[in-house]
Amino acid sequence: MGSRTVTAKQREVQRIVDALHRAIAQHRLPPGTRLIEAQIVETLQANRNHVQAALQRLALQKVVTIEANRGAMVAQPTAKEARDVFSARRAIERAIVESITPAIMRKQRQRVATHMNNERNATDHTDRRAIVRELSEFHLMLGAICDNSVLSDILGNLMVRSSLIVALYQRNDVPSCASNEHQQIITALENGDREKAVAVMIEHLEELEGQLVLESAAPAEFNLKQALSE
Numbered sequence: 001m002g003s004r005t006v007t008a009k010q011r012e013v014q015r016i017v018d019a020l021h022r023a024i025a026q027h028r029l030p031p032g033t034r035l036i037e038a039q040i041v042e043t044l045q046a047n048r049n050h051v052q053a054a055l056q057r058l059a060l061q062k063v064v065t066i067e068a069n070r071g072a073m074v075a076q077p078t079a080k081e082a083r084d085v086f087s088a089r090r091a092i093e094r095a096i097v098e099s100i101t102p103a104i105m106r107k108q109r110q111r112v113a114t115h116m117n118n119e120r121n122a123t124d125h126t127d128r129r130a131i132v133r134e135l136s137e138f139h140l141m142l143g144a145i146c147d148n149s150v151l152s153d154i155l156g157n158l159m160v161r162s163s164l165i166v167a168l169y170q171r172n173d174v175p176s177c178a179s180n181e182h183q184q185i186i187t188a189l190e191n192g193d194r195e196k197a198v199a200v201m202i203e204h205l206e207e208l209e210g211q212l213v214l215e216s217a218a219p220a221e222f223n224l225k226q227a228l229s230e
C-alpha cells in the first residue's frame with residue numbers, strides 16, 4: 001500500500017469523525033444514540049471499513065462507546081466524568097488564556113472580530129443549533145489562536161465531551177455560554193490583562209458546570225439518518 005492510499009484513507013476516516021463530531025456537538029445525536037454502521041455508510045456515502053475506523057477513533061476519545069454485543073453508541077458520560085471534564089477544562093482553558101499575548105490578539109484581530117460578530121448574530125436569533133455552535137466555537141477559537149497545538153487538541157476533545165454532558169445534564173433550555181462573558185475575556189486579552197481574562201474564564205466555566213443537574217439522565221428519541229444528513 002502506497003503512502004497516497006494511506007493518506008486518502010486517513011482523510012476519509014477524518015471526514016467521518018468530523019461529521020459525527022459535528023452532529024454530537026450540535027446535539028443532533030444525543031448521548032446513548034445507537035450508531036448503526038449501515039446507516040452511517042449510507043448517509044455519509046462511506047466505506048464500511050472507514051466507518052469502523054472512525055468509530056474506533058471516537059471510542060478512544062471517549063465520545064463513543066463500543067460494546068461487544070450492542071455495537072457503537074454515543075457515549076453517556078457519568079456525573080463523575082462530567083465533573084472531571086469541567087475540572088480539566090478549567091486547567092486547559094486557563095493555560096490557553098495565559099498563552100494569548102496582546103501580540104497574538106493584534107495578529108488575530110480579524111479572526112476574533114469575525115467570530116464575535118457571528119456569535120452576536122447567532123444569539124440575536126433563535127436558531128438554537130447556530131447558538132450552540134457559535135458559543136462552543138468561541139472556546140475552540142481561543143484554543144486555535146493560542147499557538148499551542150497540544151492544548152488545542154486536548155480542548156477539542158474536551159469540547160465534544162462537554163457537548164455530550166450538556167445534552168445529558170442541562171435541564172433548562174438556556175444556551176450554555178453567556179456571550180457577554182466571552183466579550184469580557186476578549187477585552188481583557190486585548191488590554192493585555194491575562195489575569196483578568198483567566199479569572200473571567202474560570203468563573204464562566206464554573207457557571208456552566210453550575211447549570212448542570214449532575215444526578216439524572218434521560219436520553220432523548222432521535223433519528224440517526226436525519227441527524228447525519230442535515
Ligand SMILES: [Zn+2]
Pocket residue numbers: 135138139176177178182204
Ligand atoms: Zn463560553
